[in-house]
Amino acid sequence: MDSVFVSLAEATGASLDQLKLIFCLILSYPLGSVFIRVPSPSLKHAFNIVVALFYLIYMLHLGTGTLQLLVSSLGTYFIAANVKGPNMPWIVFTFVMGHLTINHVIRALFELSYETFEITGPQMVLTMKLTTYAWNVWDGRRQVDELDKWQKEKRVVQAPTILEFLGYVSYFPGILVGPYLEFADYMSLVEGTIFKSVKADDLKDSGRLVPKGRKRVAYRKLVVGLVYLGIFVVFGGQYNYSNAVQDWFSDYNFFYSASGGTRWDGAANVQIATIEFAPNMKVLLDSWNMKTNVWLRECVYKRVTPKGKKPGFRSSMLTFATSAFWHGIAGGYYLAFILGGFVQTIGRLCRSNIRPLFLPATYVATRGGPEPPLTLAKQAYDITGTIFTVVILNFMAAPFMLLSIKDSLIGWSHLEYYGLWMVLAAFAFFYGPGTGILKKMQAERVNKAGGPAKVNVTSTTPGPSQVLLLDVADGVAKKVEKAD
Template sequence: MDKKGNTDIAFKTTGCTWLSLVSDQVGVPLDQVNFIACQVFGLAVAFWFRLCLNPQRTTPEVRHAVATIIGASFVMFCFGWYAIHVFILVLACYGIMIKASVHKVHRYTMIASLGYLTVCQVSRVFVFDYGILSTDFSGPLMIITQKITTLAFQVHDGMCQKQEELTDDQRRLAVHSMPSLLEYLSYNINFMSVLVGPCSMYKEYIEFIKGQHVQHRLKRVKDTSSQQNGWDKIPEPSPMTATSFKSFIDNWNIQTALWLKSVCYDRAPYYRMPLTFVLSAIWHGVYPGYYFTFITAIPITLAARSVRRNFREYFLSSRGLKICYDVVTWAATQLTVCYTVMPFLLLAVEPTMQYYRSMYFHVHVISILAMILLPSKPSGFKPEIHARHSNNNVKEN
């Protein structure tokens, strides 16, 4: 292959070039071909992992090691030398976990992981100048940041906090002993989730490796059934059918919403909702559009909460009125989401401001007016008791 061809391949991917002929034949960028190849191969390996390395015949250490080695291979195949950022982040945060006080480990880990992720995100902006590849090393870093911080908080819960001070979910997921290096590497870099997630819980992953996940899951179902029949939970709505801005956000990226809830919303003593949106913006990256989107979401969420508290009760007297209310709030939610996420796609400041001006900032204006004019707690207001879903993603406002 000539020099120009090598340059083109290098631009298309930072990872392995073995599949460049496939990329040329199918007309798909090489970085995407590498990613798809790893995902398909990962599915095949998962069957082999389940059948040949099942917990009855294989020790947890072997399963941890194999999952880690294959996951690390996937990262290096897709991202080449950029994979070193994944390994640096994981090893550095493990060092923090075993050296730092359990009273502060969650804070140090949050600062270190988000700080390193942000540095990498900044480098992407300067290197690629808004022309990023469809798949790059920041994706695994974002997933690993979720895992690392989640585990740090769970170690803090299990080894420092009093059990009566924890919520039911925090108590169930608390980790009572430090993970070994192998367990830590396996949890963060295993081939089943290293590229795109999802962010699993550490205790549940360890149960899976040991072959105990089925028994534990059945026990949870049995305990739930003994309390409330196990069948009376309201199903999670789809974002496309959401009738409130909060419901849309909660069910758009469910695992990320759960992560934000577990490490920020449930733990921040003040300004929980604004801090959660700011954390979400930082986690997504450094493009200005991300911050426009999530900061705009703050007054919108507060305004939607005020509207719901002030007007919803008047539409519950009949089925017809309730349907009208749902249709109107659904339409308002979808239009508001379209307005809010546009900067997320535009990325830069100038096109975002041009878009806002073309829309006369109307959602901003309406939201701020609603916050100012509507009482935060109308007379006779009674907090609604929402059904608690199995993922605890819906909570009382």
């Protein structure tokens, strides 16, 4: 079939690998309708394996890569089954993450571009899936009263058969680019119990345990995805971060550089509207790559925290290191992550010190409910936050896309380092007299509203243990104030 895609690539200017990947993703929609009609769980597992092999070997020519995925999968299966102690998940973690890192190094040595689709993409998804599975198995061996809500829901008590496990790792809708599913969710889908609570009137007439509206929602999401894909194809060549390293780019003004850009959500990985119009960086990152955020929270952040202790600086740094290795070895990732940590700290300082001044004083004084009233002042605050979020994100993401430290620094220099100046100015203000002044203003407003002045005027800045990093900024730290 390559001849068809070669002609299409020449006509559209897109790469051959990208077109074949898009074809596989679109094909998954009608195949999903076939999957739900396969009559038994065993056949569903086999169906997943066959489709996954078709995608990886026949369509994308990743035969050797498929063997590597199989090695990671079978290695995890046998480690989880035979290592009974508490170190089992960490052994799996080291095994699959080390394998992924080796392939990241190989990709870097061959200088493969984003247009080239090779095995590290599916392997990154598989790494999340396998490490999560290992923790789910370990949680299945622990006492129930030791587990939190997520751990109770996802625990694996009975070891799966090899067919069930391979069907799980081969689940075709997410094998290429994700998102991943936990094993418990996969089995409830295969066995048809995921919709057991649905009322009879809401089921399809066929008698199958599948609610109405599945296709309508799925294909609507497909259309939305294709629209955004079309925008990317049309404008991606002209508006991309590689332009930032060109000499002519520095001749443009700031506004050229900083312009932005049943619920059936069990496999949702992004919230588009929230990403595009997020009032702050935390809300934006909460809505981006959501399943990866869950993986980092459940399989790293909470697991490296000693029992009885609250997550702190050590947990944050280990989670950051995991996220960095998971993404790859390019220096640009680390520039983006480190800057993201500082941006997140500023965001928390703003929410703690500035945001209360734009809320009704009575709401602040009484520590009102989770949703503050949407006053004109609060709307102005949110709009300003959205503008600053877009501006700083476009600067912060440049190294993540340019990858090399050299190109990242060139791109930032052509942007006049505006993001660094924003961060430095904010830290100078909050670590200087700014926080104390804002706290006093809060206390005065609360007192005038007739409420107790519970604002801590002396505590001006968060300690180093509160400095979280880019991929941890997803609600991982429960002590961070809930952003509305």
